[in-house]
Amino acid sequence: MEKLTKDDVHPKILEALLADTNISVEDALENEMILNMGPQHPATHGVLRLLLRLDGETLMGCVPELGYLHRGYEKLAENMSYYEFIPHTDRLDYLSPMSNNVAWALAVEKLAGIEAPPRAQYIRMIISELARIASHLVAIGSLAMDVGALTVFLWTLREREKILDVWDILCGARFTNSYTRIGGVANDAQPEALAKVKWFIDQYLPNLDECERLINTNRIFVERLDGIGVISADEAIDIGLTGPSLRGSGVEFDLRRAQPYLFYNEMDFKVVTYPDGDSLARYFVRADETRESIKIIRQALEKMPQGDTLLNQPKKVLPKKAEIYSKMEELIHDFMIVNFGINPEPGEIYHAVESSKGELGFYLVSKGDGKPWKCKIRSPSFVNLQAVPQLVKGHMISDVVAIVGSLDPVMGEADK
Amino acid sequence: MPLSKELIEQKLNEKFSGESFVFTEHRNELTVSLDKKNIAALCKYLKEEDQLAFKLCEDITAIDWAKRKNRFTVVYHIFSIKQNFRLTLKADVDESDCNIDSVSSVWKTANWHERETFDMYGIHFNNHPDLRRMYMPEEFEYHPLRKDFPLMGIPGSLSLPKNKN
Amino acid sequence: MGLEARLNGDSFFTTTVDALTEWARKNSVWPMPMGISCCAIEMMASGDPKYDIARFGSEVMRFTPRQCDLMIVAGTVTYKMSHVVRKIYDQMPDPKWVIAMGACTSSGGMYRSYPVVQGIDQFLPVDIYVAGCPPRPDNLLNALMQIQDKIGRTKARDFQDKPLPELTVIQNN
């Protein structure tokens, strides 16, 4: 690792790092060491930068530095219509683009006061859960890789590829999908896509078990996570953790259960919690959550009704492409929406969904015109990362990767 | 007893008699507008009162109204896991007196949210333990989410590395 | 089997230094995965069993720039990050190549906004631009093959006259 000069660390960051001591900077560099980790580091999951204060191998303090991937989403959102922002939501949490699309569509629908038809909602639910599995698979794999078990990473990626194949069939894109629309989804799920989903859920569980057999009994893996980065339930709520990281501390809080959206209230699933609050518990929550997701998908496939997948509401919802090309009225509506937007009535809403990382919320303020006046993204990774300094304190330097990996941050979302 | 608009209204008026709160509802979401000098005390009360227990602070942000008299509004989204209830708090901040009390002593998580709001809008949070920029480099002089900041930024305000060879 | 079978008898063959080095060089390109955002996931996917970048001799992703000769910049480069990218590029030994993966790195892509550098060629020499948002792994492999082509056309003397970069000594005070 590079040795740091004083110019590399901005004085204000240094100040924050040394805040709880009364030794001067000169002293600090003599007795203790300041180590720079990231923003280009394989275990920081992107471009997170951590400045660590070390006494020997023990961590005395840590200051995360964000913003290396700040792309100005909120400013961009203010300058484009609600429809145009859909592709941007893909790239927020790029490990589960589909569920971000759904979250955005739901938020805008709430703002505009419309609701998608049931079949579309079921499709959305299926894809959100598949996205959750895909994201958790990467989280599990990369956590295992961070602590030294490389094989699992390749195995989980193999499973994830299958989900990407589903999306390829479903909407033609394998990664950044932009599949949902305001008021529905882009196209109906074809039978082949649903068959592929069915095939996937049937073969997934044995494969997950196989991965688990590889690491759950692996002494190195377990001991590097067990008891590392413990956070109690109260502390976790106070620091704002949500999602699997919160449930790993034994808090049974899941927005799918607490404030059901889509058709989650009709689904039978368990909110997975583990009481320990350490990195291992967070890993277990993720693995078990994918099992629950499979359950949900199976029920949704059974219950899914036939019918339309796009709302017929010409002032708010873009008409279908084929109709735009063949009918005059649809063409006019298309023109109006594309040029002037959907103009939701003035007001403001906050809508949150349970994404794979935690609570993903959109706060939208409309002034009655085509563009949002204000769009705030409440991203779970951003908030979860805030817990890092308090989690790593007192641990060894090698535990940092395990802790960051167990929180599963995605920097695209954390930096916005 | 499940939380409702009436109950919160009654509780707040009881506790903070003499202060005016404006309650609004849009799409079933309850919003309370209040004076900015009350914010810290109110948040503390909302969190610690047993029946309310707004223990989870979800988000803090601000809105720039551009031409309005009170230019900014700071917005808090808080959630009560116990009661399964979400509440939005709003406090107006004027540009000439651009500060508001920090609530990071109430909810630890407010720390970064407030730093972000400071970075993006330049609103100063009093008594914040560590008010630095969240995303932009420290040398950056502007506050990007203000409405008078252009989308493409101000040329020359951010530097590129110099070409060595 | 292989080479030995063809070398019947004398066990030696003649070639030029150029041919040998370029053959070796192009079949063992070690990438420096400069994974910044979404494209990095597709870059990872190109290493997975389905796409298998190992077929091209490039599976050895090294996370230290000192051991790499190809930098794959995958993801949106912001102004804040650009200094880091450049610093890492400067640490790579010559000869080195750069792939700009994705629309963002090539041109800023969908982010016409204040923090994003509108194309990394403003501060880095780029050899191959890969289109797509994100490019499919196949597309990245295609870019890799083009880089191999390009390496195949180099001569040893192309790199002779380049002065070695000055290593800056960092003093601890």
Ligand code: SF4
């Ligand atoms: S090109 Fe697209 S996928 Fe790649 S980093 Fe940019 S936004 Fe993400």
